[in-house]
Amino acid sequence: MFRKTLALAAFASVSLAGCSAAPAAVENSPTTTETATEQPLAEKSSITVYSGRKEKLVQSVIDQFTTETGITVEVRYAKSAEMAAQLLEEGDNSPADVFFSQDAGALGAVAKAGMLIELPSEIMGLVPTEYSAADGKWVGVSGRARVIVYDPDKVSEVPTSVFDLANAEWQGRIGIAPANASFQAFVTAMRILHGEEKTLEWLKAMKTNAVMYPKNSAILKAVENKTVDAGLINHYYWFAMSREIGVENMTSKLGYFKSKDVGNLINSAGVGILSDSNAARSFVEYLLSKTGQQYFVGETSEYPLIPGVVAGVELTPMDQIPAPEIDLSDLDSLEETLDMIREAGLI
Amino acid sequence: MRKPPKVIVVIGVSATLLAVLPIAYLGLRLFEGFDRALAELLRFRTLELLGNTGLLVLAVSASALLVGFSQAWLTTRSTVKFASSFAVLAALPLAIPSYVMALGYISLFPTFSGFFASWLVLTLATSPYVFLGVTAALVRVDTATEEVARTLGFGRFQVLRRITWPQVRPAATASVLLVALYVLSEFGAIALLRYDTFTRAIYNAYRGSFDRTSAAALALVLLLITLLVIWFERRYRGIYLANTKALGKRVRVDLGSWSWAATAGLTLVAVFSVGIPMFSLLVWSVQGSANLDMPMLLDALWGSVRLAGLAGVIIGVFATAIALWAVRYRTRLGAWVETASWATHAIPAVVVGLALVFFGANVTPWIYQTTWMLMIAYLILFLPNALAAISTPIAQVSKDLEDVSQSLGVPANRTLFKVVLPIAFPGIIAGVALVALTVLKELPATLLLRPTETNTLATRLWGATEDLAYSQAAPYALLLVIIAGLPALALNAQARKALSEVRG
Secondary structure (H helix, E strand, O other), rough: HHHHHHHHHHHHHHHHHHHHHHHHHHHHHHHHHHHHOOOOOOOOOOOEEEEEEOOHHHHHHHHHHHHHHEEEEEEEEEOOOHHHHHHHHHHHHHOOOEEEEOOHHHHHHHHHHOOOOOOOOHHHHOOOOHHHOOOOEEEEEEEEEEEEEEEOOOOOEEEEEEEEHHHHHHHOOOEOOOOOOOHHHHHHHHHHHHHHHHHHHHHHHHHHHHHEOOOOHHHHHHHHOOOOOOEEEEHHHHHHHHHOOHHOOOOOEEOOOOOHHHHOOOOEEEEEEEOOHHHHHHHHHHHOOOHHHHHHHHHHOEEEOOOEEEEEOOOOOHHHHOOOOOOHHOOOOOHHHHHHHHHOOOO | OOOOOHHHHHEEEEEHHHHHHHOOOHHHHHHHHHHHHHHHHOOOHHHHHHHHHHHHHHHHHHHHHOOOOOHHHHHHHHHHOHHHHHHHHHHHHHHHHHHHHHHHHHHOOOOOOOHHHHHHHHHHHHHHHHHHHHHHHHOOOOOOHHHHHOOOOOHHHHHHEEEEEEEEHHHHHHHHHHHHHHHHHOOOHHOOOOOOHHHHHHHHHHHHOOOHHHHHHHHHHHHHHHHHHHHHHHHHHHHOOOOOOHHHHHHHHOOOHHHHHHHHHHHHHHHHHHHHHHHHHHHHHHHHOOOOOOOHHHHHHHHHHHHHHHHHHHHHHHHHHHHHHHHHOOOOOHHHHHHHHHHOOOOOOHHHHHHHHHHHHHHHOOOOHHHHHHHHHHHHHHHHHHHHHHHHHHHOOOOHHHHHHHHOOOHHHHHHHHHHHHHHHHHHHHHHHHHHHHHHHOHHHHHHHHHOOOHHHHHHHHHHHHOHHHHHHHHHHHHHHHHHHHHHHHHHHHHHHHHHHHHH
């Protein structure tokens, strides 16, 4: 009896706490949504950034930003999807000012929960519309293309479509990385553009045809070593390796499928603002400045998204890639994709 | 009945409330999203997870029992050579966190994954628990009965099966249930080895679905299974009456021509459980030492030490208060508080971490992502460990001394602080140290709740491993084994006792 009472008391205190927290959350919300109106922006000398991009990759550009502006930045690093889940759970209480994501899907999920402010047109205008959110909730920072890397000795012609890789002639010849987030984003795009059934069929064919690797760079190495004939990777891994061993020593080549094939998906890393301030805006503007863009081009061989910044000379210009047309914000149904990849037995 | 000092009551009751809050919050959250949670649980996938988890728990329990029991019997009851060295080797895997062991394997064999991999790594990581439990029981087995059985014409194996085994069975069962709980709550190794059990699915649902209801639903199922296992363990423990009488010299069974096979078997297990993972970590550390970011390593080391030290002190204070209450005052509320903190024992850290993210972000945002939130998580997770370690030294302080002190007119509370605590102090400090070392190895709750810009050896190791940057991860892993694993093993009272008894 005594135990029961205590347990009840504990539960009651939880529900009470829950109730008292709820109205506070409602009161807070207008401050985050009224940013479109011309109110003076909050002045902050320090912002918190949730980064789905790796520390090794972005910390130095963030340090540069701090040196140039005097704004200190606290960064929390995790995978983009984890960051998105955490942001969704935190809701209006999130300590984050800015979400810098590795891919568009995670940004889409946070945007759909109404947590991102609409970015001002002077920021959105910097980047071509197809690489940002259609509703202006996040802006693309750098682009990356899905490509097929192949061994020209074994593959004379790049197949017309990524769906051709399901044919029997490709058995045991193609490398994929089903646990990799970029591969998963590509599968999500396939689900959206071609439907669940066709995608599952393709994945099941991959179970027979493909050799599984833990990550993109392992696929590239396997193609270079002639272990497999071709593989599906992001374009910049090839350039990273060519910088390391010299472009003349690369035996593999990059290719694209034809006519807006989903296999050529261009995804962007992007950034959205949760809590508006001058500091948060200048952080985003810095990433989209020439210095910021040049940093990503030099460091990662990703595509810059503002005009006037030159991509690496060897890169196929982004507007010449026959990429599929898709609203990148829609790439947020990761769980369904994971279920399907699992159902096909790839992970 | 004497009343405990107010400060003890406050500390004890608040520890209980803290322990219950996140779990209650999880339930509340599910209640809100009941339809979605139900839909999540009625998917075929839940059944699949149940099957996967059950299979792994059963397989690891069986193999850990076989390995641990063989090690214990061979080192304590047979004439196998180097018995005491093999006993140390059998306990040594306790110093290697299971995710570090998994890292050791996958960095050598990149395709090492799935059921078999998880089964192997977890068997190696958990058989020391069986080894320690069974060793303690074996040294107390009455060997006279065995000798009588031998003279009556029983074979060696028959003696083992019909005389020895029934006597150690309760200890073995208790250890195996401990193994089962370990496997149920294991996160790091299983995530690295990519086998779908509840813990991995919970974490993936949390980070992959953008829908936290399904994670909460799965967490609740795991919680129920865990409680079921704990209930089972308690029932069994009730039957088990430890035979504590000291016995004369043990008779060791001459293995004869089987001796070489026994040596080979013990060596093989040691190679797999200690040799391969440590070899792998050393090779990768050497390889990674050239690119080792020293400030980053030191920063993580400092983060680890700071958090673990603070947690040790806080948990130590809580555990001391509760142990005093339960042991020296014996009030009903005190007993209840002690039971409640035990009840949260073995709740998977992933569940506690997740519940506190839910709870912290929505109800107590002012401490969310601060060190304090993490301390609450550690308190929930490790209070039972601390209670186990701290209750004994407190119970051992002679009641007579207290009576003498009081008969001399010293007030009860003053006696507590002037007599009881000073005498129990060394034991309490050892308990605190053990808890701090356990905190150093904690991964999932730290990952979810750590303050922004705080890194620990465990989180750095995890990040590097997820990126498959093994040479970067290995120095962190090695450091973790050296500064956390080995000292913890040395402080572990059960291990010390078992090892000294093998020699005796």
